Amino acid sequence: MDKLSRKTALVTGSSRGIGRATAQRLAAEGALVAVHYATNEDAAQETIELIEKDGGRAFGVRAELGVPGDVHALFLGLERGLKERTGGTTLDIVVNNAAVTTPAGVQPEDVTPDEFDRLFAVNAKAPFFIVQRALPLLPDGGRIINISSGLTRVANPDQVAYSMTKGAIEQITLHFARHLAPRGITVNSVAPGITNNGGPVFDIPEAVAQMAQLSAFKRVGEAVDVADVVTFLATHEARWITGAFIDASGGTLLG
Numbered sequence: 001m002d003k004l005s006r007k008t009a010l011v012t013g014s015s016r017g018i019g020r021a022t023a024q025r026l027a028a029e030g031a032l033v034a035v036h037y038a039t040n041e042d043a044a045q046e047t048i049e050l051i052e053k054d055g056g057r058a059f060g061v062r063a064e065l066g067v068p069g070d071v072h073a074l075f076l077g078l079e080r081g082l083k084e085r086t087g088g089t090t091l092d093i094v095v096n097n098a099a100v101t102t103p104a105g106v107q108p109e110d111v112t113p114d115e116f117d118r119l120f121a122v123n124a125k126a127p128f129f130i131v132q133r134a135l136p137l138l139p140d141g142g143r144i145i146n147i148s149s150g151l152t153r154v155a156n157p158d159q160v161a162y163s164m165t166k167g168a169i170e171q172i173t174l175h176f177a178r179h180l181a182p183r184g185i186t187v188n189s190v191a192p193g194i195t196n197n198g199g200p201v202f203d204i205p206e207a208v209a210q211m212a213q214l215s216a217f218k219r220v221g222e223a224v225d226v227a228d229v230v231t232f233l234a235t236h237e238a239r240w241i242t243g244a245f246i247d248a249s250g251g252t253l254l255g
């Protein structure tokens with residue numbers, strides 16, 4: 001379990017959900033993980049404690065994405081944390097995971113320009129500039145993994161604006177994969193289906209039973225189901241995969 005020893009990783013939005021599970025899995029493989037979060041410091045601290053309890057290494061970085069100066073603030077904290085622990089600022093693995101969704105029940109007719117801008121600022125603009133800012137820190141053979149959504153392949157009108165942002169993040173994957181291939185850096189998208197992120201809806205058995213029907217396996221995904229896919233893409237074994245859309249939806253897209 002040390003496929004990522006001596007590697008460093010940033011997982012945006014790893015205080016909770018899929019990001020937390022990803023941070024845990026990367027750390028379990030030996031990576032030093034920057035646990036990024038926006039506001040939920042207690043949850044980020046819990047992620048770090050879970051990692052350390054298992055013998056891994058992690059540190060927290062707070063930065064709200066989607067506001068002016070967001071990526072600069074993120075990288076100030078990230079570089080400081082890396083320097084303190086490794087003596088340098090090499091960043092081997094970037095996981096663009098943090099995102100916001102359209103609030104439940106908002107119809108396409110009711111999406112406001114402000115809400116639209118916020119979705120794009122957090123889910124598309126921030127990941128683009130995170131990749132751009134990470135380029136000088138990424139060594140040859142580095143890894144960029146962008147978390148998309150099965151909703152770029154399946155229509156859900158309530159989430160049209162959110163899904164548009166995920167279409168955008170897949171474009172980051174496509175074009176940076178070509179741009180960074182000469183350096184052996186791979187760039188891939190991972191698309192979860194409905195995944196238990198610990199949110200309140202997953203405490204309602206009827207809702208979970210209904211959501212489970214969407215997967216070919218007839219269960220909702222667990223965060224670690226997605227984290228394992230991301231972790232594989234971060235390893236040397238995944239060196240021949242780049243520019244890919246990886247369906248990690250438990251067969252939801254089979255229809």
Ligand code: NDP
Binds near residue numbers: 014038149
């Ligand atoms: P959660 O909602 O459980 O967690 C979101 C994480 O992102 C938290 O760590 C949160 O930090 C952080 N975050 C949210 N907004 C901001 C912001 N403005 N600035 C910085 N950090 C922020 O996420 P999920 O685990 O559900 O989703 C993870 C990824 O998977 C997302 O990209 C999502 O779109 C995608 N996805 C999820 C699916 C699902 O069913 N769960 C399905 C398909 C795709 P804090 O704790 O501080 O608020």
